[in-house]
Amino acid sequence: MSSNRSLPPLYTLPQLARRARISEGRARALHTAAAGSRLPAVDRTDADGRPLWEETTIDAWCRVSGRDLPAESDWLFHAPDATEPAPLLYHGAAARPAGRGRSGRPIHAIVWDTPHGHVIYVTWLHGVHRAPVPERDQAALVAAELIAPRFHADALIVLVPDLVYSRTATENVTVDLYRLRPAAAGVGAGNGEPTVDWRGQVAPTEVARVIGTPLPLWIANTCRREELDRARASLGTTLTVPDVLSAWPATLARLRAAHDTGLPTSHPAAYALLLTDAAGTLATVRQLHIALPTSGPGWYLAARPAAPNLPLDLETDLAFLSTQPAPDPAQLTADLVALRGVEPDLPADADEGDAYAHAVTLLAAALADHDPALAADTVTVVSGDLAGPVTDAWVDTFSRHPDAAQVLRTRRGRRLLGRMSPSRTELFTDPAGRLIALLDEGRDTRQFRAEWPLGLPVGWGERTVIAIDHDGSYGPALALTPAEGGLRVDPVPVSPDRIGTDLLYGYGGGGPLAFYAALRRVALAEHRSLDGHTHPPHGSDLFAAISATTGPLRLPWPQVERWARQDTARHLSS
Structure with a gap:
């Protein structure tokens, strides 16, 4: 086809x-x-x-x-309204073998036989195949194979897109309409296969009126093979399925793990924040569940996630929390320092690991005004290439880790490696004790994954230079400072609001903007992100130097500080 x-x-x-x-x-x-x-x-x-x-x-x-x-x-618009449901010829999963241009991933299909032609319903089937979701026209081609070729000319294929789990999921729903052209009349003449043409979009009512029954709509990731038997047996009924979509299952799992591992007594301030956070998520998801309609003109919701539920013992904890004063800064600080020391070294699969990590995030946010330096004193993970003399100087400061195998079994090690294989990894530490993994991927340049600071540096001065290698690939942003005994090499801290964005230069896109925000934040000694002033003002010399430089980048730190102050003055005067 x-x-x-x-x-x-x-x-x-x-x-x-x-x-x-x-x-x-x-x-x-x-x-x-x-x-x-x-x-x-x-x-x-x-x-x-x-x-x-x-x-x-x-x-x-x-x-x-x-x-x-x-x-x-199309006959869809000429046909009269059906007086009874059309005969159901097929209801289940369908797939084509994987091959060129085909993922092999199954779809969910329903075939109705109307007096005017077959109507073939198609939507995505989830949780059954690791292959990517097929393109819409490929899904339509799968559907075409469910009927004999002699029926192709009159068939309508109705592709129903996944809905997003939100309050507005069912507003202004449309479905895609496809027609089949026999091979003799199409581009593929001579190969015995029809051609699929996308005709446009229509409201579900246009299809429902000719098949005599409403169309089932599925929220993304709820149409799964294990639900199809139930769906076949209960057409027109909204099934309740496990919630794999909202934030509630992960929130509840964290709260349960925190409770069961003794966090209420060992770190009460952290547990109080987890409870408060869970209460907010619970209220939001409950409102979403209540607000989501299960039917509308020409459609019904085939499945909806189960309503969120808070177990009685955790509900009791939440009720008790409402009678207690909010944790004071001293309690928050003590728990943040303690959990930052404990969480990274937990086994990678520790039940309480995600609860501790989320508690650290909440504690840091709660202390952002009281102690911004402590709140920002953490790391993220950055990856990149070892691309030249600057990264060579950085690598020279590393020390091989004495027990790499043990560290890589911890949450800290798992975060560092991500999906990379430990078998192709060498593990080091920098002078500040941060982890760096050097990866052998068989490329011309070696890759790294490193713990990267968010907190402000100490000791940068008039002889410090911000440097990035650029020799066919980009190295990391590093600060070079002459020191007794050799060259000191520090990572340029990333801005908390730009985590995940590489610090790049030589053009005017997101990477250079992230680099600008990082440099300006450090130059102005701001522990938090520069709210409202992260974009360069017109005429910024700092951003001009970042975006216009080609080849290796070298920026004297005193000049960066002057440019950053100039940009602040421009923002204040604009």
Whole structure:
């Protein structure tokens, strides 16, 4: 089979008028009516903001408003309303073997037999295959194989996209409409396979009225093979399925682990923050569950995540918390320091590990105003290439870790390596005790993954230079300071609001902006992110130096500090 990836034609207002067989003046009057446009909702606009409509949108509007339909319209719009549900020919999973352009991943399909042609419903099936979700037209091709070729010309394929689990998930739902062209009439003539054409989008009501039953809609990751038997047995009914979508399962797991490992007594301030955080998540997810409708015009929700539930012992803890004063800064500080010392060295699979890590995050946020230096005194993980003399100097400061195997079994080691294999890793520490893994991936340049500071550095001065290697690949941002006994090499701390963004230069994108924010934050000795002033002002010499430099980058630190202060003055005067 082959597919046609071209978009359906879009109609301007005059073209809509001709297709709907009304005058252009009448169409403009309907579109500009004082009470709001009486034409169908606009699908797109052109570069000048003028409205555009899909063919299926116009035809559906003509049908609903009682206007004559063009003879070439899909039979979906000409067919009368069904008086009873159409016969169900197939309901289950379907797939094509993996191959060129095919993922092999199954879909969920339903086939109805109407007097006008087959209607084939398609949506994604989750949790059954590691292959990526197939492209929409490939999913339509899978559906086409569920009926005999002699029925292809009259078949309609209705692809129903996954819904996002949110309060607005079911607002303005549309489904994609596909048609099949026999091979003799399509691009693939001679190969015995039909061509799939995307016709546009329609409301579920347009399909439901010709099959005599509402379409099932699925929230992403709820349509799973284990639910299909239940769905077949209860068409039209909303199933309750395990919640794998909201933040509540992870939140509850953390709270349960914290409770069961004694955190309420060992670190009461941390447990109080976990309880408060869980209460907020519980309230949010409960409201989402209540607000999510289970049916609407032409559709019903096939499955919804189970309502969140707080076990009685944890509910009792939450009730007790409401009678207690908020933890004071001394309690918060003590628990933050203690848990930062304990959590990294826990076994990688420790039940309480995620609870401790989340508690550390909450404690740091709670102390951000009281002790911003302590709050920021942590690390993230940065990866990159060892690309030249600057990184060579950095590597020269490393010491081989004496017990790499043990460290890599901890949460700290697991965070450092991510998905990298320990078997191809050498583990080191820098002079501050931070971990660095050097990875042998068989490339021309070696890669690293390193614990990278967020806290402000100490000891940068007039002889410090900010340096990045650039020799076909980018090295990390490092600060070089001459010191007794050799060169001191420090990582340039990342800004807390730019974690995960590489510090780059030589162009005007996100990497250079993250580099600018990092340098300016350190130059101004701000422990937190520079709220509202992370983008460079017009005429920034600092950003010009970052974005315009090609080849190796070298910025004297005193100059960076002067430029940072100039940018602050520009922000204040603007």
